[in-house]
Amino acid sequence: MNNAIVVDNLTKYYGDLLAVDHISFEVEQGEIFGFLGPNGAGKSTTQRMLTTLLEPSDGRIFIYGHDIARDAYPAKRRMGLVPEESNVYTELSAWDNLMFTAQLYRVPGSQRASRAQELLETFGLWEKRHVKAEDFSKGMRRRLSIAMAIIHKPTLLFLDEPTPGLDTQSTHAIHGLIRQMNAEGATIFLTTHQIEEANQLCSRVAIIDHGQIAAIDTPERLKAAFRRVQSVQVALEPDGAAHGQALAALEGVTTVVRMGDKWRLYTADPSALLPQVVDYARVHKLRLVSLNTQGPSLEDVFLEITGQEIGTVAHETGANRDRRQRKGGKR
Amino acid sequence: MNTGKMRRLQNEVAQAWAVAVKDVRVYYLTPPMIMFGLALPLFLFFSFSVKREIGPEQGMSRLLALTTFFTASSAGVIIIPMERRTGTYDRLLAAPMALITLLIGKTLVGAFFAAAVALVSLLVGLIWLHVDVANPPLLITTLVLASLTFSALGLVFASIPSRSVGNIMMPSTLIRWPLLFISGIFIPLSEMSPWARAVAYLSPLTYAQELMNRAVLGESLIAPWLSLTVLLLSGVVFLAAAAWMHQRSRRLGY
Ligand SMILES: Nc1ncnc2c1ncn2[C@@H]1O[C@H](COP(=O)(O)OP(=O)(O)OP(=O)(O)O)[C@@H](O)[C@H]1O
Ligand SMILES: [Mg+2]
Numbered sequence: 013m014n015n016a017i018v019v020d021n022l023t024k025y026y027g028d029l030l031a032v033d034h035i036s037f038e039v040e041q042g043e044i045f046g047f048l049g050p051n052g053a054g055k056s057t058t059q060r061m062l063t064t065l066l067e068p069s070d071g072r073i074f075i076y077g078h079d080i081a082r083d084a085y086p087a088k089r090r091m092g093l094v095p096e097e098s099n100v101y102t103e104l105s106a107w108d109n110l111m112f113t114a115q116l117y118r119v120p121g122s123q124r125a126s127r128a129q130e131l132l133e134t135f136g137l138w139e140k141r142h143v144k145a146e147d148f149s150k151g152m153r154r155r156l157s158i159a160m161a162i163i164h165k166p167t168l169l170f171l172d173e174p175t176p177g178l179d180t181q182s183t184h185a186i187h188g189l190i191r192q193m194n195a196e197g198a199t200i201f202l203t204t205h206q207i208e209e210a211n212q213l214c215s216r217v218a219i220i221d222h223g224q225i226a227a228i229d230t231p232e233r234l235k236a237a238f239r240r241v242q243s244v245q246v247a248l249e250p251d252g253a254a255h256g257q258a259l260a261a262l263e264g265v266t267t268v269v270r271m272g273d274k275w276r277l278y279t280a281d282p283s284a285l286l287p288q289v290v291d292y293a294r295v296h297k298l299r300l301v302s303l304n305t306q307g308p309s310l311e312d313v314f315l316e317i318t319g320q321e322i323g324t325v326a327h328e329t330g331a332n333r334d335r336r337q338r339k340g341g342k343r
Numbered sequence: 344m345n346t347g348k349m350r351r352l353q354n355e356v357a358q359a360w361a362v363a364v365k366d367v368r369v370y371y372l373t374p375p376m377i378m379f380g381l382a383l384p385l386f387l388f389f390s391f392s393v394k395r396e397i398g399p400e401q402g403m404s405r406l407l408a409l410t411t412f413f414t415a416s417s418a419g420v421i422i423i424p425m426e427r428r429t430g431t432y433d434r435l436l437a438a439p440m441a442l443i444t445l446l447i448g449k450t451l452v453g454a455f456f457a458a459a460v461a462l463v464s465l466l467v468g469l470i471w472l473h474v475d476v477a478n479p480p481l482l483i484t485t486l487v488l489a490s491l492t493f494s495a496l497g498l499v500f501a502s503i504p505s506r507s508v509g510n511i512m513m514p515s516t517l518i519r520w521p522l523l524f525i526s527g528i529f530i531p532l533s534e535m536s537p538w539a540r541a542v543a544y545l546s547p548l549t550y551a552q553e554l555m556n557r558a559v560l561g562e563s564l565i566a567p568w569l570s571l572t573v574l575l576l577s578g579v580v581f582l583a584a585a586a587w588m589h590q591r592s593r594r595l596g597y
């Protein structure tokens with residue numbers, strides 16, 4: 013059994029809302045598996061099902077070969093869990109938080125203190141070990157919650173967006189730890205909406221949106237799709253519908269989308285397109301109100317991979333909701 | 344039992360204990376705990392006992408039943424929705440222990456609080472009011488059993504999938520107050536009309552009060568063994584109901 017996680021046809025309805033739509037995938041032991049998707053894609057819902065906190069509407073989950081709907085105990089013993097929000101006991105000190113978690117996971121009494129010290133030092137919290145977590149900053153709480161998740165040396169670690177809102181130093185520390193744990197043999201399931209984070213860390217990435225997985229591949233191969241949906245956004249004065257065709261004709265532009273008073277030009281090479289846009293404005297005596305380049309958005313990557321029309325979805329979330337309504341009756 | 348199972352059992356016992364100790368440390372001074380666990384039963388006691396002429400023994404017996412009931416059953420109702428809101432409840436649900444272990448740990452928390460409040464009341468009664476306790480071993484047994492049973496009752500309400508204390512306090516109040524008023528706590532069973540007595544038998548609090556009466560005053564209508572059995576069975580039923588509701592709540596992710 014080489015797979016740490018096998019997910020088969022996993023589905024979650026919240027009432028009528030289909031949050032996770034019949035997904036299947038495998039995570040091999042020793043992988044850093046990225047679970048990448050925009051807000052509301054169904055990432056946290058999936059992670060909560062994988063960690064036994066949420067019961068699936070349909071489908072099965074095997075962790076180290078154990079069906080967790082039947083017996084979650086062996087899986088729970090070996091997994092560590094960093095949820096979306098840092099859930100530390102604010103009334104307890106960092107030290108007591110770790111001690112309690114160590115007891116909960118039955119870390120042998122003789123190892124608890126040394127393990128806690130090691131983690132507090134790694135995360136730069138040793139000096140603050142007797143401070144109540146309510147006086148911690150967001151980043152400190154995050155680091156403490158990660159320390160709590162790994163005090164029992166899990167072989168399978170789930171992290172739900174571990175770094176948003178943290179400074180580069182904290183982010184570095186967390187990335188370093190993920191790499192180190194992985195080097196020591198742990199499997200990592202990393203949920204994120206940051207393309208860069210997935211690129212840097214993961215051996216394979218699943219791209220999920222609207223509860224569906226569009227692709228699972230190495231970041232290298234997904235990068236091609238990411239590149240195709242970079243864009244240049246421009247606002248011209250005087251504005252007019254007539255610019256559309258002319259802009260679409262510029263070299264390297266794949267699609268042009270009108271967004272309010274702006275034009276978004278999709279291209280694999282924004283740096284080559286920028287001077288052309290500037291030339292276009294100069295030749296036609298237009299004022300450039302704004303001009304900027306945009307990295308790939310996950311929504312666009314998802315549409316590109318699934319062969320749908322790009323540039324439209326992020327701005328009509330209401331319509332998406334409709335599409336995701338369940339057709340049948342209630343459960 | 345083989346060693347693997349023995350080891351697992353040891354772990355689960357230690358985990359339930361760890362949960363209980365942690366909760367006591369974290370929550371003993373939180374305002375809702377003081378409000379509902381300490382102030383409310385005392386307030387009830389004084390507002391219903393001051394005018395009536397009751398002796399110190401009778402007062403003691405009533406106060407002990409009241410505090411174990413309210414203090415024990417408030418713990419889960421307050422703590423669990425708070426932990427759901429901060430996400431720390433997930434920590435416990437995801438830990439490698441059986442659901443029943445978690446629930447037993449949570450039952451112990453309410454029982455600790457109730458026992459502490461009862462102990463203080465008891466000391467006050469013994470030292471200042473010179474209360475004579477007729478049957479001290481029965482009193483201890485009753486305090487322990489009633490605290491556990493009523494704490495488990497609190498867990499049934501706490502199993503309602505909600506992150507707000509208010510949403511859970513509401514139904515718990517709707518049920519706990521009637522249980523209080525139909526019980527034999529303010530009017531002795533012997534003074535009730537037959538139909539009122541029949542209704543009183545529906546409230547587990549009646550049996551706790553009867554046991555306290557027997558332990559402190561030395562007299563009761565219901566035989567102690569019967570009251571102890573009813574309390575014990577109620578506790579088991581409450582725990583089972585809480586476990587079942589917890590299982591169901593997992594569909595919603597609570
Ligand atoms: N408890 C819930 N009840 C009802 N709907 C929910 C619940 N939790 C999530 N949802 C819905 O399910 C969908 C997926 O949510 P989920 O939290 O899994 O997304 P996500 O990919 O983690 O997003 P984010 O990046 O914002 O964390 C969303 O439409 C959300 O509104
Ligand atoms: Mg999420």
